[in-house]
Amino acid sequence: MSTDPGLRRLALGTLLSAFRGEQAPSWAVDLLAEGLAGHVLFGFNIVERAQLAALSASLHAAREGVLIGIDEEGGDVTRLAHRLGSPYPGNAALGALGDPAITRRVYRTIGAELDELGLNLNLAPTVDVNTADDNPIIGTRSFGADPQAVAAHAAAAVLGLQSARVAACAKHFPGHGATLADSHLELPTVDISAAVMRERELPPFVAAIEAGTKSIMTAHIRVPALTGDAPATFSRAVLVDLLRDELGFDGVVVTDALEMLGAARYAGSIPAGAVLALAAGADLLCIGADVDEALTLACADEIVSAVRDGRLPAARLEEAAARVRSLAAWTRSGDRTDREEPGLGYPAALSAIRIEGSVDRAAAPLIVQLESESSIAAGRVPWGLGPHINGTEQVRVVADRADAAELRSRAGARPIVVVGRNVHRLAGARSLVESLTETHAVTVVEMGWPSSWRPSGARAFITTWGASHANGRAAAETLGLAA
Template sequence: MSTDPGLRRLALGTLLSAFRGEQAPRWAVDLLAEGLAGHVLFGFNIVERGQLATLSASLHAARDGVLIGIDEEGGDVTRLAHHSGSPYPGNAALGVLGDPAITRRVYRTIGAELDELGLNLNLAPTVDVNTADDNPIIGTRSFGADPQAVAAHTAAAVLGLQSAGVAACAKHFPGHGATLADSHLELPTVDIDLSVLRGRELPPFVAAIEAGTKSIMTAHIRVPSLTGDAPATFSRAVLVDLLRGDLGFDGVVVTDALEMLGAARHAGSVPAGAVLALSAGADLLCIGADVDEALTLACVDEIVAAVHDGRLPVARLEEAVARVTALAEWTRQGDRTDREEPGVGYPAALGAVRIEGKLDAGTPPLIVQLESESSIAAGRVPWGLGPHVNSAEQVRVVADQTDAAQLRARAGTRPIVVVGRNVHRLPGARALVEGLAETHTVTVVEMGWPSSWRPTKAQAFITTWGASHANGRAAAQTLGLAA
């Protein structure tokens, strides 16, 4: 452990740690008192609203100016509602709805909820332009594939959150929407030149900056024309030359979780990544979700050692802490000009539903939900039509382990509704749907990011553009099956 108290406090002031459990362990509170910037809360920290409010109050009591962050994107990525699914439709649905005023109202309400619970830094919105249909980590977290439309919704989301006194964090700079790999698991490459980046990936970040976003999160992606072999999180060309120099951003640069393999493998360790990120121009370092006291202190010690051995100028560390301190002060003084609108998410989700083909009312169908893995960002959150339907039988199946003939026999004379996320990517799903449609009226409900694939014999194809609680209710209402 460092013996230099001044440097130790500075190092602590750049870190967002995390902890397991529904109450803060002693070390997590003690480090806040010693200068730790804050903590990020995850679903495993949250049981219900009263418990969460008590938890956040215990963290704020450690000292003034504590940052408490959370990934509350709405839609598929929710921490507040991880037990039931979010009451908000998520970015893709808001983008399809096409009304930035509604996006602002949704994010204002999310912000008001967070503020009421003592959470002051929302690691949202996701502003990546999702140009890859098979993007495994962004997808419905994006407002869409058109840079200018995404930019308009980005500005609305930032303004909505910050009108409630909660700092926004536009992510993932310089743009994660064109990747076919998940940076939690590897280092994705986006091999484009700067002109493409400026025209496609950057407009939403420009809009976020113009809207006054207090922070921007880095991406663990490689853009060879800018970053060489390194991820953007460790690239001064991205964080200083491009983001601060060209785009004029003067707020806090936040890293995506340094434990993610897209960063940790390149750096060699999480503490080494902390030094590389600070050296590149980052200010506030998310360590990750699987964090304890030992890892947090290892990051502190490595930062202090880097100052001593010349890898990290102390002025760079002081600059980062000054920005983080100013952000925390803004969250304490920010105007709460707007408050929440309970229920705003459900009509928005319904308005985003798109129907291709013909829907038949009448006989309750057999509902077949296709099992799929959750993304690491979303975690295991309930999804589907389950709680929204009371008049139809529902079964859950693994597509490539299911016999279409058996499902047809189970359905009998009933129509079949197949519900899935990214159906076109699920092994065996296309063949299963086509097999069911050979003899039955089939409707497909796509709750992920749709591709160009449409089953040739299905009667209808419904796209909800997300799998939140609100999206599920909207699908049930569209099918005439709502409880």
């Protein structure tokens, strides 16, 4: 433990910790009083609104200037609505809708709700340009595949959130949209030139900066042309030379969770990663979700040790802590907006629906939902048509274990609606769907990121651009099955 209280307080002032439970443990509150920057809340901290408001109040009571962060992207990634699914469409649906004014209103509503609950840092929006159909971690979290369109929605989202005095955090810099690996599990490589990056990945970040985003989150990705073998989170060429000097960003650089293997394996440990990130130019270090007092203190102690042994200049630590304090002060100043249009998400999701082919609403179908794993970012959140349908029969199957003949027999003379997320990527799904089309009228409802694949013989292909509660209701209404 550090014997220099000033240095220890500075180190704590760069850390975003986390804790398990619906109430804050004593250590989580005590460290805030000692200078910890704040905590990130997850679904496991949230039961309902009154409980969340009380939890936030208990954290703010520790001292003035506490940051309470959350990943509330709307759509597939929600913490507030993790039990039922988000009432807002996610970025892909908003991008498909194509109206940045609606994006701004949705994010303004989300921001006002967070502010009302005492949360002042939203680790959103995701502004990655999703250029890889098989991207396992971005997908529907992205506004789309066109850099300029994504840029317009990125700016709108930032303006919407920050009108509620909730700090936005554009992520994941310098761009996670072209990856085919998940940085929670490994270090993805985006092997492109700096010129391609500037043309394709950076425009949304430039737009977010011009819109005044208070923070930007780093990506645990390797871009050899810029970062060498290191993740961008540990690259001064990315965080200082590119983001600060070239793009002119003067806000807070937030790391993605340092517990993620894309960072932790390279650094050797989470505390070592904290030092590398600070040295590279990050200001606020998100430790992760699986955090306790011991890990938080280990990170602080390693930062102190790094200053003492010369690995980290004291001026760099002071600069980072000062930026974090400035961000917290911003969240406490200025006017708030009233919460705007809490029911906006459902009509927006409906307007984003895309139909190829013709939908037959005359006959009640058999609904076949294809089970799929949730991404680590989204967690286990309910999805599908189940909560929204009017008693229509539904079965859940694993595509590569399903018996097409049994499903045909069960459907009888009824048409079949197949519902899935990223159907083209599910093992056995393509062959199952195309087998069903040989004997039945089949409609596919794609609730993930669509690819170019379309099943031969299908009557209709419906894209919802996400699997939130709002997207599910929109799909049910489109099929004429809404309760």
